[in-house]
Amino acid sequence: DTAVSQTPKYLVTQMGNDKSIKCEQNLGHDTMYWYKQDSKKFLKIMFSYNNKELIINETVPNRFSPKSPDKAHLNLHINSLELGDSAVYFCASSHQGTSGYYEQYFGPGTRLTVT
Amino acid sequence: GEDVEQSLFLSVREGDSSVINCTYTDSSSTYLYWYKQEPGAGLQLLTYIFSNMDMKQDQRLTVLLNKKDKHLSLRIADTQTGDSAIYFCAERRSSGTYKYIFGTGTRLKVLA
Numbered sequence: 001d002t003a004v005s006q007t008p009k010y011l012v013t014q015m016g017n018d019k020s021i022k023c024e025q026n027l028g029h030d031t032m033y034w035y036k037q038d039s040k041k042f043l044k045i046m047f048s049y050n051n052k053e054l055i056i057n058e059t060v061p062n063r064f065s066p067k068s069p070d071k072a073h074l075n076l077h078i079n080s081l082e083l084g085d086s087a088v089y090f091c092a093s094s095h096q097g098t099s100g101y102y103e104q105y106f107g108p109g110t111r112l113t114v115t
Numbered sequence: 116g117e118d119v120e121q122s123l124f125l126s127v128r129e130g131d132s133s134v135i136n137c138t139y140t141d142s143s144s145t146y147l148y149w150y151k152q153e154p155g156a157g158l159q160l161l162t163y164i165f166s167n168m169d170m171k172q173d174q175r176l177t178v179l180l181n182k183k184d185k186h187l188s189l190r191i192a193d194t195q196t197g198d199s200a201i202y203f204c205a206e207r208r209s210s211g212t213y214k215y216i217f218g219t220g221t222r223l224k225v226l227a
Contacts, residue, residue, distance in 0.1 A: 004157075033215075035217075041152075041201055041219075041220045041222075042217075042219060042220070043158075043203065043217040043220070044217075045214055045215065045216075048214065056214050090157055090158070092158075094215075101146055101163055101165060102146055102207055103160060103163070104148070104160065104205075104207075104215060105160060106150075106157035106158040106159070106160075107157055108156060108157045109156070109157050
């Protein structure tokens with residue numbers, strides 16, 4: 001049972017190209033996120049959508065554009081890729097559980113390498 | 116600032132206890148979490164603690180919370196080689212955009 005899935009797992013591309021990463025969750029969660037993890041393993045939030053509405057938009061170059069066609073999907077499109085975009089991108093989803101606490105689950109990550 | 120601080124490395128012997136520490140930033144954060152990341156994998160939610168709790172135990176894991184000092188710790192009893200991973204603490208902000216802020220990660224190495 002895949003909870004949060006991402007495609008592709010690996011993406012190698014050249015500078016200047018445009019690429020997309022897709023994310024799907026089958027948990028029925030209302031909120032989805034994109035995070036970037038750099039080579040030092042620091043994890044930074046980029047975007048968050050709640051019920052298809054953008055609620056978090058951190059200081060991210062406007063070459064990055066998220067799109068949420070429905071609650072279960074959140075895609076990330078990157079234009080004019082740069083060397084510094086090389087990182088692992090994680091999708092996550094969250095909701096408020098029955099016990100009242102908020103739980104967040106992560107996808108397996110997409111390792112983007114820009115050459 | 117927004118930084119959630121953790122020490123970068125911890126090395127323990129198999130069978131010993133590990134204690135991973137975290138200092139978070141927002142005293143109003145209501146939920147605090149511990150995640151585990153194994154090489155090449157995503158983050159796995161291990162446990163959480165609500166801000167009105169001081170301690171939570173879950174099998175080999177014990178979470179301690181000192182709200183006054185904004186200090187969170189994760190104790191792993193009887194540490195095994197399979198526990199070798201990077202451990203992240205995270206806080207869920209309770210105001211504004213309710214975003215999750217992750218710590219810098221602690222790389223735990225368990226020696227056989």
